[in-house]
Amino acid sequence: MIDVLYFAWVRERIGLPRERVETSAATPRDLVAELVAREDRYALAFADLSALRVALDQDLADFDAPLAGVREVAFFPPMTGG
Amino acid sequence: MIDVLYFAWVRERIGLPRERVETSAATPRDLVAELVAREDRYALAFADLSALRVALDQDLADFDAPLAGVREVAFFPPMTGG
Amino acid sequence: MTVRVQSAPFDFGAEGAAFAAGLPSGAVVTFTGLVRDPGGLVAMEIEHYPGMTERAIGAIVAEATARWSLDGALVIHRHGRLPPGEPIMMVATAARHRAEAFQAAEFLMDYLKSRAPFWKKEIGADGEEWVAARDADEDALSRW
C-alpha cells in the first residue's frame, strides 16, 4: 500500500486529493500506467507526463526512479510559486 | 572668475571647501597646475590626478575637457556612496 | 535562517525591518511578490503540499547559505485565497556586501518559483484558471 497525492489540476481532474493504492509498481511510470487503466479521469489527468512532476516521499524524482520503500507518491503540474 | 569646490580628503588637505579663483586655464588639468604652483597644500591634494575626479557645473568630466563657460569646478576622490 | 508558510497576510516592510534589526550586515535585499491584477481578478488561490513545502524551501535556503556568506535569510510564503494587492511571498537576505545579498535573493526566488510545491490559480469573475509555468522560470535555474 502506498499513499498517492494529487495537486492543482491533477487533483481536480482525478477528483480527489489523495488515496491509498495497492500496487506492486516498480516506478512512478508503472504506477501511472496502472491508474490510467482504471478510469478515464486518470487517463485525462495523466495524458501528458511531460507536463507533470512527481515527488517520492516529498522529494522531486524521476518517473523512472524506484518505488521500493517509498510511502508517499505525489503527482502535480510544474510549480508556480514565488 | 570661477567657483572651485573641494570634497572629502581633497577639501581637508587644501583646508577649505570652496573658493573663487581668477584663472584663464583652458582645462581642469591647467587649473590644477596653477593651483599646485601656489602652495604646498594644493600640491599635496593634487599629487596624483589618477586618484581624483572632476565635475564641471555638477557633471563628471575629463581633466582635459574645456573650461570655457564653466562656472563651477569641483575636485574630489572617487565616490563611495551607496 | 527563518522559513514561514502561512495563510495569514503579512506586512513585508515590518518583516524586512525586523529581519534586519540587530544583524551586523551592511547590505539587506528584499523581494516581495504581490497579487497583481491584470484586470478582473477576484483572488489568487494558492495551493501547496504541506510537509514537502517546508522541506523544499529549507533545502533551497540551505543551498543559498552554502553558496554565499549570509548573515541571515528569510522566506515567507502564503497559501490560500489572496485578494489583489496583497503580498504572496517575500525573501530577505543580509550580507556584508551587496553583490552577495542580491545574488542570494535572486537564487532563492528562482528556486522557489520552480522547486517549491506551490500552485497558483487565478479566480476571475468569469471563471478560474491555473497559472501555467513559464519556460523563462525553468530556464532561470540554469544560471546557478
Place this chain on the structure above:
Amino acid sequence: MTVRVQSAPFDFGAEGAAFAAGLPSGAVVTFTGLVRDPGGLVAMEIEHYPGMTERAIGAIVAEATARWSLDGALVIHRHGRLPPGEPIMMVATAARHRAEAFQAAEFLMDYLKSRAPFWKKEIGADGEEWVAARDADEDALSRW
C-alpha cells in the same frame, strides 16, 4: 520616481511598504545599506555635493527607467553623521516581473556607488579614515 537626500534617519521597512502601496506591480525589490560596525566604529560621516547629488541620482534613475519597464523607483540617501546600525541609503524598484525589478535595483546600486557624489569617512575611537573606493565597485559598472 522619488529621490530624497536627507540627514534624517528613515525606516526602510515603512518606506518600502509605502512605496509598494497602490502600485500595480507583482514584484518589488528593496536594497538597504546599513552602517556596519567591523569593531570600534563610533560613526560613519557622509559628505556630499549638494546640487550635484540630486542631479546625478536623477540621471541614474532616469537611465534605469529607460532601460527597464518599471512601475516605480525610489532612492533615499542620507548624509551627515550616522551611528552603527542605522540605514545609510535604500533603493526600491517595482515591476511586473521579478527579473526587471532585480536588475533595475542592482543597476541603481552600482551607479549610486560610483557616480553619485557621496564620500564616507569612518570615525573610530582612535581616529578617522576616508573609505577608499573599491575597484570592484568601478568594475561593476562594466556589466551594464
